[in-house]
Amino acid sequence: MGFKGKEASSFFRDFLDECGGSAVIDGGFATELERHGADLNDQLWSAKCLVSSSSHLVRRVHLDYLEAGANIILTASYQATIQGFEAKGFSREEGVTMLRRSVEIAREAREIYHDRCTKDSSDFMRNERYRKRPILIAASVGSYGAYLADGSEYVGDYGDSVTVQTLKDFHRERVKILVDAGADLIAFETIPNKLEAQAYAELLDEEGIETPAWFSFSCKDESNVVSGDSIFECASIADSCRQVVAVGVNCTAPRFIHGLISSVKKATSKPVLVYPNSGETYISESNQWVKSSESEDDFVPYISKWRDAGASLFGGCCRTTPNTIRGIAEAIYGKVQDKCI
Ligand SMILES: C[S+](C)CC[C@H](N)C(=O)O
Numbered sequence: 001m002g003f004k005g006k007e008a009s010s011f012f013r014d015f016l017d018e019c020g021g022s023a024v025i026d027g028g029f030a031t032e033l034e035r036h037g038a039d040l041n042d043q044l045w046s047a048k049c050l051v052s053s054s055s056h057l058v059r060r061v062h063l064d065y066l067e068a069g070a071n072i073i074l075t076a077s078y079q080a081t082i083q084g085f086e087a088k089g090f091s092r093e094e095g096v097t098m099l100r101r102s103v104e105i106a107r108e109a110r111e112i113y114h115d116r117c118t119k120d121s122s123d124f125m126r127n128e129r130y131r132k133r134p135i136l137i138a139a140s141v142g143s144y145g146a147y148l149a150d151g152s153e154y155v156g157d158y159g160d161s162v163t164v165q166t167l168k169d170f171h172r173e174r175v176k177i178l179v180d181a182g183a184d185l186i187a188f189e190t191i192p193n194k195l196e197a198q199a200y201a202e203l204l205d206e207e208g209i210e211t212p213a214w215f216s217f218s219c220k221d222e223s224n225v226v227s228g229d230s231i232f233e234c235a236s237i238a239d240s241c242r243q244v245v246a247v248g249v250n251c252t253a254p255r256f257i258h259g260l261i262s263s264v265k266k267a268t269s270k271p272v273l274v275y276p277n278s279g280e281t282y283i284s285e286s287n288q289w290v291k292s293s294e295s296e297d298d299f300v301p302y303i304s305k306w307r308d309a310g311a312s313l314f315g316g317c318c319r320t321t322p323n324t325i326r327g328i329a330e331a332i333y334g335k336v337q338d339k340c341i
């Protein structure tokens with residue numbers, strides 16, 4: 001399955017049709033690396049694992065999410081930028097190699113998984129529809145705030161000196177490298193403000209990028225992204241961008257998701273995606289997560305309600321695990337299986 005020669009939107013519609021109407025996104029990536037023992041208290045956060053000695057760990061997390069039932073896995077490039085790598089003493093060429101590597105590792109994981117599917121004979125794998133489900137590699141693009149490595153993607157205030165032009169110049173090269181490396185999709189994620197959404201939209205147009213993209217915002221309540229810009233305005237920018245095939249929210253507390261789906265749907269008829277975090281609060285100084293005062297239960301039981309509200313792609317963000325994704329896949333593929341019988 002490829003988008004070459006196909007309009008981005010029809011490519012994605014076909015993908016969703018093949019999935020049976022709803023698709024499963026993977027779960028927290030960096031926090032899963034940490035659960036496996038990686039120390040990510042670093043300016044590069046998860047991109048630290050792109051140095052070759054840790055590619056096995058990156059591949060392992062991708063495989064765990066594929067085995068849990070994901071249709072879309074996001075690469076380790078969230079906080080991987082040439083600028084960030086250079087600040088750590090890597091050369092430009094080494095930075096380019098690590099960005100490309102993020103896509104290659106995800107592709108390797110997909111191949112290994114497909115091989116396992118042809119050999120595996122467990123009951124779950126015998127479900128033909130599940131076994132043959134389409135799988136896409138989405139190149140993760142974290143915000144400028146992620147590169148700042150101070151939790152800025154949860155605040156979204158870059159100051160007056162940062163303009164649309166600054167952000168386009170910042171992201172241009174990495175986006176082109178990730179596209180060139182063969183990603184099926186570009187996942188612009190944890191977007192904290194409308195300035196950065198505008199920059200992404202202009203960048204896709206200026207560079208004539210045909211790879212489908214999604215825009216996903218981090219939000220602080222049911223109507224606003226973390227900067228205070230309204231989700232309606234942000235989703236409207238995404239709606240106007242030809243290459244954008246899905247719009248939604250990620251790394252946001254589960255309790256806001258239902259309201260946010262309604263707000264996004266007012267701005268666009270494109271497919272809506274949601275992949276909330278665990279609802280815990282991130283402390284950037286110590287790279288730690290603390291329980292929020294409002295307790296958050298496991299959000300898997302809400303998936304069918306969120307689907308009824310109009311979302312069609314579901315996954316998890318920080319501090320969610322393959323267990324969360326397995327629950328979502330069972331909610332989605334359980335229904336598909338019923339339909340097939
Ligand atoms: C989505 S937040 C938890 C990402 C981490 C942040 N960019 C940092 O480096 O601290």
Ligand SMILES: N[C@@H](CCS)C(=O)O
Nearest residue numbers: 028029030078190251
């Ligand atoms: N895809 C990234 C998003 C962080 S908000 C991750 O899961 O680590």
Ligand SMILES: [Zn+2]
Nearest residue numbers: 251277317318
């Ligand atoms: Zn997150």
